[in-house]
Amino acid sequence: MAGIVLEGVGKSYDGKTLAVQGINLTVADGEFVVLVGPSGCGKSTLLRMVAGLETISEGTVSIGDRVVNKVEPADRDIAMVFQNYALYPHMSVRQNLAYGLKNRKMDRAEIARRVDEAAKILEIGEYLDRKPRALSGGQRQRVAMGRAIVRDPAAFLFDEPLSNLDAKLRVTMRGEIRLLQKRLGTTSLYVTHDQVEAMTLADRLVVLNGGRVEQIGAPMDVYKRPASAFVAAFIGSPAMNLLPAVLSGGTVQFGGGRVAVGDGLPDGRITLGIRPEDLRPAAADEDGAFEMPVAYIEELGSQRLVHGSIEGEDVVCAVPAERPVGESLHLTADPALLHVFDAQSGARLN
Amino acid sequence: MVEDRPFLNFLAHLVLVIGVLIVAFPVYIAVIASTHGPDDFLSGMIPLLPGDRGLDAYRAMLTTGLSTSGAPPLGGMMLNSLIMALGVAFGKIAISILSAFAIVYFRFPLRTLAFWMIFITLMLPVEVRIFPTYKVVADLGMLNSYPGLIVPLIASATATFLFRQVFLTIPDELVEAARIDGAGPMKFFRDILVPLSRTNMAALFVILFIYGWNQYLWPLLITTDSKYYTIVTGIKRMADVADSVPQWNYVMAAVVLAMLPPVIVVVGMQKLFVKGLVDAEK
Ligand SMILES: Nc1ncnc2c1ncn2[C@@H]1O[C@H](COP(=O)(O)OP(=O)(O)OP(=O)(O)O)[C@@H](O)[C@H]1O
Ligand SMILES: [Mg+2]
Numbered sequence: 001m002a003g004i005v006l007e008g009v010g011k012s013y014d015g016k017t018l019a020v021q022g023i024n025l026t027v028a029d030g031e032f033v034v035l036v037g038p039s040g041c042g043k044s045t046l047l048r049m050v051a052g053l054e055t056i057s058e059g060t061v062s063i064g065d066r067v068v069n070k071v072e073p074a075d076r077d078i079a080m081v082f083q084n085y086a087l088y089p090h091m092s093v094r095q096n097l098a099y100g101l102k103n104r105k106m107d108r109a110e111i112a113r114r115v116d117e118a119a120k121i122l123e124i125g126e127y128l129d130r131k132p133r134a135l136s137g138g139q140r141q142r143v144a145m146g147r148a149i150v151r152d153p154a155a156f157l158f159d160e161p162l163s164n165l166d167a168k169l170r171v172t173m174r175g176e177i178r179l180l181q182k183r184l185g186t187t188s189l190y191v192t193h194d195q196v197e198a199m200t201l202a203d204r205l206v207v208l209n210g211g212r213v214e215q216i217g218a219p220m221d222v223y224k225r226p227a228s229a230f231v232a233a234f235i236g237s238p239a240m241n242l243l244p245a246v247l248s249g250g251t252v253q254f255g256g257g258r259v260a261v262g263d264g265l266p267d268g269r270i271t272l273g274i275r276p277e278d279l280r281p282a283a284a285d286e287d288g289a290f291e292m293p294v295a296y297i298e299e300l301g302s303q304r305l306v307h308g309s310i311e312g313e314d315v316v317c318a319v320p321a322e323r324p325v326g327e328s329l330h331l332t333a334d335p336a337l338l339h340v341f342d343a344q345s346g347a348r349l350n
Numbered sequence: 351m352v353e354d355r356p357f358l359n360f361l362a363h364l365v366l367v368i369g370v371l372i373v374a375f376p377v378y379i380a381v382i383a384s385t386h387g388p389d390d391f392l393s394g395m396i397p398l399l400p401g402d403r404g405l406d407a408y409r410a411m412l413t414t415g416l417s418t419s420g421a422p423p424l425g426g427m428m429l430n431s432l433i434m435a436l437g438v439a440f441g442k443i444a445i446s447i448l449s450a451f452a453i454v455y456f457r458f459p460l461r462t463l464a465f466w467m468i469f470i471t472l473m474l475p476v477e478v479r480i481f482p483t484y485k486v487v488a489d490l491g492m493l494n495s496y497p498g499l500i501v502p503l504i505a506s507a508t509a510t511f512l513f514r515q516v517f518l519t520i521p522d523e524l525v526e527a528a529r530i531d532g533a534g535p536m537k538f539f540r541d542i543l544v545p546l547s548r549t550n551m552a553a554l555f556v557i558l559f560i561y562g563w564n565q566y567l568w569p570l571l572i573t574t575d576s577k578y579y580t581i582v583t584g585i586k587r588m589a590d591v592a593d594s595v596p597q598w599n600y601v602m603a604a605v606v607l608a609m610l611p612p613v614i615v616v617v618g619m620q621k622l623f624v625k626g627l628v629d630a631e632k
Contacts (some may be wrong), residue, residue, distance in 0.1 A: 072529075074531065078530070087527075090542075
């Protein structure tokens with residue numbers, strides 16, 4: 001077992017622009033860290049540098065106590081699970097699991113023991129003699145996991161392993177991956193663009209944007225105190241409302257009402273962030289309540305999402321399922337739950 | 351085509367039947383002619399019904415050969431053809447799969463140039479470069495030898511190109527998974543690429559075997575010793591006698607015998623052949 005340390009890691013594919021830059025990250029031994037961000041932000045690039053499938057242009061990557069910049073993937077003591085599973089189509093499941101061990105000259109009895117154990121853990125014993133093409137997507141996913149487990153590596157690397165599965169199976173497998181990782185205690189680095197997956201799996205989240213780290217932290221910390229407007233918009237579902245506003249004297253005026261944001265902030269243009277669930281319906285005459293004309297309502301069963309707009313900005317508000325909603329809604333927000341970001345840089349101000 | 355229209359069905363079958371007849375008729379003529387006596391052709395008419403000699407001509411061709419035309423017994427020539435066809439087929443497959451492997455999976459200087467040079471040789475079949483090739487083979491002392499028959503025909507741009515296309519359809523992740531699993535280049539080639547191109551190799555083998563078997567100009571040019579005659583050139587020699595009438599019954603018997611090995615290969619490997627052409631096992 002070992003941790004992974006990235007210091008000043010950067011990657012340039014063309015020698016000019018950096019696809020990923022200045023990444024500093026320490027994954028502790030046994031920790032489950034999820035890299036999350038929109039498409040093209042460099043998640044896969046970063047993971048592949050750790051795996052050794054891409055050269056490292058800047059900085060160092062260490063696994064355990066060893067700098068592995070120049071070490072072949074096979075010698076890094078990692079196992080990787082790919083999005084399309086990448087099982088060897090001409091080999092049976094058993095051979096797929098055993099291939100990496102055979103190449104390491106492990107003796108037959110030990111290979112058989114490990115394959116059987118992995119098969120038991122993942123409940124794929126029945127399919128051991130089938131070819132991958134005779135398996136369903138979920139079963140292939142398990143085999144791909146099995147191939148990683150049998151190696152008993154220092155770290156697991158996952159690149160969007162669930163995105164080829166249907167929604168329901170994805171939720172099931174997500175839980176299984178989490179349980180398995182807890183049980184094995186293997187350091188894991190996991191890439192996804194799905195923020196729900198990221199939130200539910202991670203011990204710690206790394207939010208990437210345009211090749212840079214936006215924020216690193218425990219899922220709930222990131223959710224409660226996003227470090228930037230980008231993170232605020234990315235993490236959480238439904239997404240946080242981000243409204244351009246002008247701050248003067250610690251309050252913001254809009255929609256015919258006003259919100260106290262708190263003291264100690266400089267006057268000027270800001271982006272005000274309010275999560276849909278933090279918007280509270282209020283009486284029309286309540287002090288500072290602002291009005292939102294309702295455009296349409298999404299029923300989620302457990303709650304209703306009311307879509308409307310305030311001063312031309314789309315706003316979403318989550319209200320309890322039974323609550324009736326008229327043509328417009330009066331809302332207030334608790335100052336403690338507001339997020340204030342710099343209008344230009346998007347950095348958090350409060 | 352689930353429609354059931356009698357007229358179109360009839361038309362389609364008619365075209366197919368005509369096609370089959372056109373292909374099969376010469377074969378039929380050859381078989382018929384081989385059962386006649388040598389004098390039955392003097393009239394200039396080709397008989398259309400079986401003669402009375404049965405398999406005599408075949409027996410003669412296989413045991414004694416046709417001394418008047420300087421043709422040794424067919425067995426030896428068939429063996430030469432077999433060696434040449436197998437040599438060409440296996441040689442081409444081995445060389446082209448290796449060069450495709452190099453071109454697709456290795457970054458070496460002038461890689462693109464190498465690929466295009468191989469590609470351009472598509473335009474230079476044996477017939478075009480036959481004199482320089484002859485000179486080289488002669489200088490190497492390979493006239494009248496199996497290597498001389500086989501080696502100059504082995505390089506194949508077509509097969510290289512085919513394997514390149516096959517390799518390009520193999521997902522990058524598979525290559526990466528193998529890398530992580532500790533498979534070096536040669537292990538990857540042996541354990542992953544070769545098994546995955548098995549059906550393509552089989553299809554190619556059928557085509558190349560027939561190509562090698564049917565070679566005419568090259569063996570004609572470099573074999574002067576009857577020990578190395580191939581069956582196709584042998585037939586030509588038989589039909590080309592100087593001072594007498596060709597003995598068509600014997601020639602046709604030889605033709606029919608020469609057709610058999612390719613037929614056996616095609617029929618025997620039909621399943622793999624079709625599979626290799628239509629579906630990739632990926
Ligand atoms: N082989 C490559 N050559 C050149 N540029 C590349 C290469 N691979 C990725 N890139 C670029 O690097 C950037 C990051 O790509 P990367 O694949 O890491 O994104 P990602 O975060 O994994 O996205 P996704 O969620 O779509 O998989 C992108 O702008 C991409 O165009
Ligand atoms: Mg990716």
